[in-house]
Amino acid sequence: MVALASPAGRALPRPHRGEALLRAPWYEAPGSPGLVLHRYLDEEFVERFRQDLEDRPEANAALSAWRAEDVAGPGLLKLRRPIHRAFHIAACEAVCDRPGLPALGPEHIAAAGLVIRRRTRLGEQGWMLANGLPLGWRPLDGEGDPETWRRLPPHRQGRPPSAYTGEEVRPLHPLLVRDSGGRLRCILFGFLSLGGEALPTAPRSDGPLSGPPPEELPWPFGLVNHPSGPPSWSIEAERQVARGLAAPALAALLRVLVFRFQLGLPEGVAPANDGLWAALDGIAFSRPAPGGLSAMQERTHAATHPLLRDGRPLTLAGWLRRLDGATRDTLIGALSNAAPTASVALPGLAEASLLVPEGHASSLRAALSLRGAAALRQLDGALPVPRFGREDTCVARPFLRVRCEDGCERLAWGGESAPFRVALPFDPDATRPVLIQMPSLADLRRGAARGAAFAIPRDVMAKLSGLRSKDGAAGALKGEMPAESPLGLDFICSFSIPVITLCALILLMIVINLFNLIFWWLPWVIICLPLPR
Structure with a gap:
């Protein structure tokens, strides 16, 4: 080389x-x-x-x-x-x-x-x-x-x-x-x-309801299209809504908030979302600013001309909480059908603008990371698919x-x-035969019962001891179980593997023949071929 x-x-x-x-x-x-x-x-x-x-x-x-x-x-x-x-x-x-x-x-x-x-x-x-x-x-x-x-x-x-x-x-x-x-x-x-x-x-994966994880969002402070790290903050990053049209970056964020964390939906009222609600409550809409303003003047206008609802500034959290059934469906349809690089019209905000200061965006970014980590921790005890x-x-x-x-x-x-x-694990066309050597009757009395050992508590052992005799088994059928041993001892019981194997085979054959009366499946369940010695 x-x-x-x-x-x-x-x-x-x-x-x-x-x-x-x-x-x-x-x-x-x-x-x-x-x-x-x-x-x-x-x-x-x-x-x-x-x-x-x-x-x-x-x-x-x-x-x-x-x-x-x-x-x-x-x-x-x-x-x-x-x-x-x-x-x-x-x-x-x-x-x-x-x-x-x-x-x-x-x-x-x-x-x-x-x-x-x-x-x-x-x-x-x-x-x-x-x-x-x-x-x-x-x-x-x-x-x-x-x-x-x-x-x-x-x-x-x-x-x-x-x-x-x-x-x-x-x-x-x-x-x-x-x-x-x-x-x-x-x-x-x-x-x-x-x-x-x-x-x-x-997150769901059968349609547009799944979005990127929070760290891959283009805004705020995302890494998408920025291979050298997050870009410096500017008025373009701050301006996310103009006359009711949400920028593509904010639309991507709304997809995560609505589709993944259920904000704005009845299921979104959960303690795990409290941090997101608090961060969104600090981001308020404003009335549209006239053209030709500098960045500083535009920020001043947004702070002094808030968009009011019921006499109070309307925030992102307040807007999501106010969504009714029809408005919610309109928002979901707009977010689902829009291309990733397209703006999205926000229902009920035709004359609204939104500037997100850097500090509020940083708080929202931290809340998203914490909420994403909490969502991943919830996966630990779930049944896998x-x-x-x-x-x-x-x-x-x-x-x-x-x-x-x-x-x-x-x-x-x-x-x-x-x-x-x-192929599925039980696919009969994909399964390869496995040969298991069964014990013979001569193996039942050979050696000690040292195959499988169980540590049995005293109360369970008292019930099992009563089943060893005919009278004890008859009493068990009548609900008469023996009392615990006065000695108060636990036991370790060992069983013979050949006996356990033959018992399992016998019980399996009994069950198969019983269900054969319903399914008539015996010709497809077992095939016995002679094996020359």
């Missing part, structure tokens, strides 16, 4: 000249998706994949034969989960956009990864995280950078993984191999993780960061994989 000398004396990789492309590996048929999926049925799938790349993969029909077996529909793959003892590798090839498409050197790769996107009628959605916790599927805006933390200033980019906020990214690893003709190839491969779950109290549903159609897409001559990193996207669905 050709290296440069850094100021500290360390060797740095030489920057890449030109463009980098991601395409399907050379051993795939022409017209294959940009990201190719491989299936392996053992836990050594990484070594198996490495070996396949070295053993003429273009002649290995097994690499693609599984795609004709695991089918969920026309043009749709069915991917098994690790619970089915199946593992999937995603692979693509990195080349330079030059004549002959030579392999891209790993020394030019700053980072590589893949994201999984869900296709819906409203567009693609990404699996989003906030401070390391899953928020679920969320709408995406174009092909932006999936790793949003890279937009922060360099001194803040070293955040721990547990605090990561943005789209979930799985790494791709570079591997240099030679094809059968001796040509060098750069393969990017990684494990396609099909796990994950979100919590039902996370699976990441992939029965009818979800997804694709995987790779991306690559290349070190450029100017010292920056250039982001390159690759083509998406074939669309797929993820």
